[in-house]
């Protein structure tokens with residue numbers, strides 16, 4: 001169900017204007033933030049083109065959605081076999097729904113440490129240190145404290161002045177915590193891990209509480225309902241869904257002129273529509289597709305483009321390199337003398353279950369929890385007595401030996417510059433190398449926060465419109481394995497710390513038979529995931545000679561009128577779940593874009609699409625058309641689904657709505 005007011009802003013292809021002042025490619029998390037901010041000025045027109053559809057299911061707003069990751073809202077892709085993981089293929093998470101990752105994610109709403117962002121600045125990006133980003137963190141989010149008795153019982157802490165502002169995204173703590181977590185908190189202190197009162201103000205190291213991005217009724221607060229819906233009365237903001245942006249087209253002097261779009265689900269080579277941008281095109285298609293669109297448009301590593309038969313507009317070796325994520329592995333203990341109630345009580349104890357259901361009917365109790373609200377982000381010196389040996393080993397490495405074979409000198413130099421900063425952070429006590437989330441249960445994840453392995457997202461040269469070839473290159477640098485081995489040993493100490501003993505923890509996995517470093521490393525390689533859905537870095541903000549794709553003002557090197565505003569610009573992955581950081585990036589991007597508004601360019605106006613002048617593509621020779629490609633389906637007709645081969649464009653006044661994999665309907 002789409003409310004009428006929403007429909008008014010949502011357009012179908014027949015309602016497109018020939019040109020807009022700004023075009024945002026991707027109506028995901030960052031795209032909707034940027035579109036909102038740019039359309040605050042009613043004289044500027046903004047078009048957002050999004051491949052996905054709306055997810056209008058109320059269930060998607062519930063805390064339980066935090067772990068659902070519905071495939072209908074994700075791209076269907078996996079990585080190539082990973083030699084560092086016993087040749088297993090890796091899972092790939094990239095959202096394809098209005099609101100993007102913010103619509104589907106786990107709602108754990110944290111930030112990196114100040115040192116993480118300061119590294120971005122030190123890499124050659126003025127204004128991107130923590131002090132430069134903090135105003136944008138504050139501009140994007142509002143924090144509401146939990147109820148006082150819960151905060152007092154669990155010692156939940158926060159510090160509003162240092163971290164929070166009055167932005168559209170709502171953050172708070174759920175109405176519940178599991179009692180066992182108290183012993184777990186105490187165990188950090190047993191091990192000398194500092195407890196920080198607030199992580200979001202730059203102190204995201206040690207152990208700290210993390211709110212969820214929900215409103216006070218524990219409903220998801222995300223890009224769509226916080227940034228897009230409130231803009232409903234703006235006639236200058238338009239969203240086209242169910243369309244894929246194929247390429248950006250350029251004028252002879254390399255100014256981004258327009259985008260070429262194609263209805264979702266139509267065959268490769270099917271007719272396309274071209275829409276012009278007067279001021280700027282902003283790529284917000286996420287870590288997987290922003291580099292792919294650049295590559296298809298002739299901006300990327302020249303060897304790859306040549307292989308794909310794409311004329312090279314700008315040779316930028318950084319496009320699609322520098323892929324980073326947070327690899328992780330689960331560790332599991334059973335508490336033999338568990339405290340009641342615990343997480344299992346929700347399934348095993350009918351009385352508790354009934355009470356929880358009754359509580360949730362009033363939006364209270366355990367069901368208000370998502371994935372949990374406490375993290376330990378452990379600095380290397382606290383994790384392992386041999387941390388300096390690992391740092392020395394990394395410093396002595398020949399960087400190129402562990403980087404993908406496709407990396408050029410620029411890519412290698414970029415990594416060497418990153419490595420110097422990362423290894424400094426390895427030695428610090430105010431930044432963590434590993435994350436251990438805890439919520440009272442016996443199992444947890446051990447998450448590598450600062451991997452040295454780097455991957456790639458490269459165009460499928462045989463079919464540029466197929467999903468790109470993703471290679472995490474995970475666990476290839478042996479230093480990553482060393483850090484993970486140290487983490488497993490440290491996690492065992494945490495479970496065995498005095499404060500946890502009254503729970504009588506018994507190790508289930510990896511199990512006590514896995515004891516030597518080599519055994520732990522092999523267990524990890526065979527079990528770890530290369531991704532915790534934190535893909536980033538594939539159009540990095542860095543100096544061009546270090547394989548940067550965008551400058552510190554987010555414009556793409558070698559062309560004008562084109563920028564990137566999404567997670568791809570992250571040069572070095574921070575020790576945090578990235579959602580809050582993406583909001584800050586997008587808020588800052590919007591300010592940068594506004595500040596370079598070129599008043600000498602005539603406003604785009606609102607001429608209908610039929611007057612569009614088609615600019616020939618430097619990237620591809622597929623035919624371009626400005627009229628709908630088939631007879632639009634009338635309201636209530638089928639418009640998509642497996643084995644459906646009819647027209648996928650809905651008649652004016654209705655849009656194609658997903659019902660299930662077999663059926664979408666014009667509504």
Ligand SMILES: Cc1cc2nc3c(=O)[nH]c(=O)nc-3n(C[C@H](O)[C@H](O)[C@H](O)COP(=O)(O)OP(=O)(O)OC[C@H]3O[C@@H](n4cnc5c(N)ncnc54)[C@H](O)[C@@H]3O)c2cc1C
Pocket residue numbers: 025026027028029030031049050051052069093094095096097098099100101102104105106107108109110243244245246284285286287289290293532533534535566567568576577578579580582
């Ligand atoms: C399953 C999952 C769980 C996560 N859990 C957490 C969490 O608990 N905490 C946290 O902090 N972070 C989490 N994240 C990460 C966070 O949500 C993402 O990093 C963030 O949303 C990325 O924002 P983005 O704007 O860069 O990209 P996205 O939000 O992914 O937006 C990209 C958009 O572009 C569209 N698009 C792609 N290609 C094209 C094209 N060719 N044409 C038109 N449109 C296109 C896509 O459909 C998508 O909507 C999670 C992510 C996922 C996927």
